[in-house]
Amino acid sequence: MPDLRRIVETVWTGRGTRARALRALLSPIEMVYRGAIAMRGWMYDSGLFPAENFSVAVVSVGNLSVGGTGKTPVAAWIARALTERGIKPGIVLRGYGGDETLVHQRLNAHVPVIVASDRPRGIREAIAQGADVVILDDAFQHRRAARDADVLLVDADSWSGSTRLLPAGPWREPLRSARRASLVIITRKTADKATVEAARRAVAAAAPRVPIAMVHLTPGDLRSTATGQTLPLHALRGADLTAIAAIARPESFFRQLTELGAVVRPHSFADHHAFTRREARYLAAEANSSDFVVCTLKDAVKLESMWPAEAGSLWYVSQRLKIEDGQPHIDRMLDNLSSAHSN
Helix, strand or coil, X not given: CHHHHHHHHHHHHCCCHHHHHHHHHHHHHHHHHHHHHHHHXXXXXXXXXXXXXXXXXXXXXXXXXXXXXXXXXXHHHHHHHXXXXXXXXXXXXXXXCCHHHHHHHHHCCCCCEEECCCHHHHHHHHHHCCCCEEEEECCCCCCCECCCEEEEEEECCCCCCCCCECCCCCECCCHHHHHHCCEEEEEECCCCHHHHHHHHHHHHHHCCCCCEXXXXXXXXXXXXXXXCCEECHHHHCCCEEEEEECCCCHHHHHHHHHHCCCEEEEEECCCCCCXXXXXXXXXXXXXXXXXXXXXXXXXXXXXXCCCCHHHCCCEEECEEEEEEECHHHHHHHHHHHHHHHHC
């Protein structure tokens, strides 16, 4: 529903008179939502709503706002880091749209991935499959499951300084809820240093006792869905490419490709969009004169089975993590999870 998406974007990010008027109209609902969130939080904090404990360590990766902040690549990275320490992780997620499940299975083929909207049930299933540590993807608000570490992501690419709550803005919880986290990671794809620093200062002011790390999400090598062939990113320099993205903030992905020196012809869809064969044929026809057709891994796992063979390779990139600041905080979290596993 592209018209609805445009309206939502106008309300949340617009600076004109219309956008301000729409936010003002939604302010009473925002206040009711804020009160409900505060009451729910108090009930968990006071113990009126209990959290279930488990026999293995649990770490949650989540955010405070709607949309992508890098939860899936960060959760997958934690799974790999724990595997390298000799620990068997399991991943539990809601699995909305199906693509995130497939992405995790692609990135960590030997890690069990459990789809469960009921997080405690999913954790128990992961334990039954032999997991030593369970990683909850997108679960900061799912407090029924107790956790040993709570990793909160804040996206610098969408940072504007405004933290309006739903429906007047994209925030699920106010920024002060970051105090519940054991570690805040500020993620960026193309955000500049000034924006990252502004987000860091805001988080530090809202949650002064919570350590903060900064991570740069960068594209990995190009990979063909048809053959598995890989190419270095510099192959895109000067290339004409059709770029496809059905993610929360496709403009960040397109900007990454542009910064690599490519001439980008963007095609964006709603987050978790379920592609049809007709759309795949249309995109292939649109890319007839392009040097490459490039999408995200999240899109590749859905498009690859319907991509026309005569259209040539569909290429994808997945996001790699580069820790820019706060490495000791991240190491300490992994050490604590490892210690909890061994106890």
